[in-house]
Amino acid sequence: MSELFNEVDEDLRREQLKKIWEKYSLLIILVAILIVGGVGGWRAYSYFEAKKAAEAGAAFDxxxxxxxxxxxxxxxxxxxxxxxxxxxxxxxxxxxxxxxxAAKRDVAAAVKLYDEVIADNTVGASEKDLARVRAGALLVETTPYDTLLSKLEPATSATSTYRHSARELLALAAWKANNAGETRKWVDLISNDGETPSSIRTRAEALQALLPPAAKS
Known part of the structure; x- marks a missing residue:
């Protein structure tokens, strides 16, 4: 008797599956195609992205x-x-x-290119700070301190990767402008930052020794 019931259940399941297939077969096939196509498309996209990255790396080298x-x-x-x-x-x-x-042929052209990087909202903060420091290094000999300050100050924050170089450039610019107070401020920041590289710390100490007594720490 149980075998008879099992056969009936099996027939009912087959009948239900047949009805479902007749009703949704096109949708099922379409979904299957989309899944296969999606996987294939992603693999193709990944392949071409990897290829572009490899080509870019070779071109950069x-x-x-x-x-x-x-x-x-x-x-x-x-x-x-x-x-x-x-x-x-x-x-x-x-x-x-x-x-x-570009800096090897035209400083102004190079600074303009760095400024474009700084102004680009798609560029990360670290890369912007690097652009600021590199532009500042080109300008430190010829640019007024206040102008250089507006360009470099964002790169001097405690979280900036390039803060040590930015602070050193501003200390040098302030000293060249005979601004002992600002020079001392940047020298103190350099000296009090435990992560300051030894080479920058040494140069800051040498600069501090050039300050008038009243401006020294």
Whole structure:
């Protein structure tokens, strides 16, 4: 008797499955196609992204080689091309390197390129601070202290990766402007930061020794 009931149940299940298939077969097939297509599309996307990254890495290395071979014009052109075409991971690095190559021929042009990086909201804070410091290094000999301060001060915060270099540049700029108070302020920040590199700390101590007695710590 139980076998008979089992056969009836099996027939009912087959009948239900048949009805479901007849009603939803196109939808089931479509969903299956979408799943397979989606997996294939993601794999294709991942492959092409990896390929683009590899190509960008090779192009970046080639541009770096041009720089090492003392071919600044060619290196700048290569980095500029990479900045326009590369995936986002390489784009900002290429822009910074292009500005560095431009500095060898035209400081103003290089500073303009650094300023464009600083003003770009898609660029990370660390890369912006690096652009500030590199621009500041180009300007420290010729730019008034207050102007340099407005450019570099955002990079001097306690969380900035490049705060040590930014503070040193501002200390030097203040000293060149005969502003002993500001010089002392930056020297003190350098001295009191436990993470200040020893080379920067040594130079700050030497600068402090040049200050008039009233301005010394």
């Amino acid at each position: 080639k541009a770096s080689e041009l720089s090492e071979q003392n071919k600044p014009a060619e290196a700048e052109a290569a980095f500029t091309k990479l900045a326009a075409e590369a995936p986002s991971g390489y784009r900002t690095m290429a822009r910074l390197r292009a500005a560095g190559e």
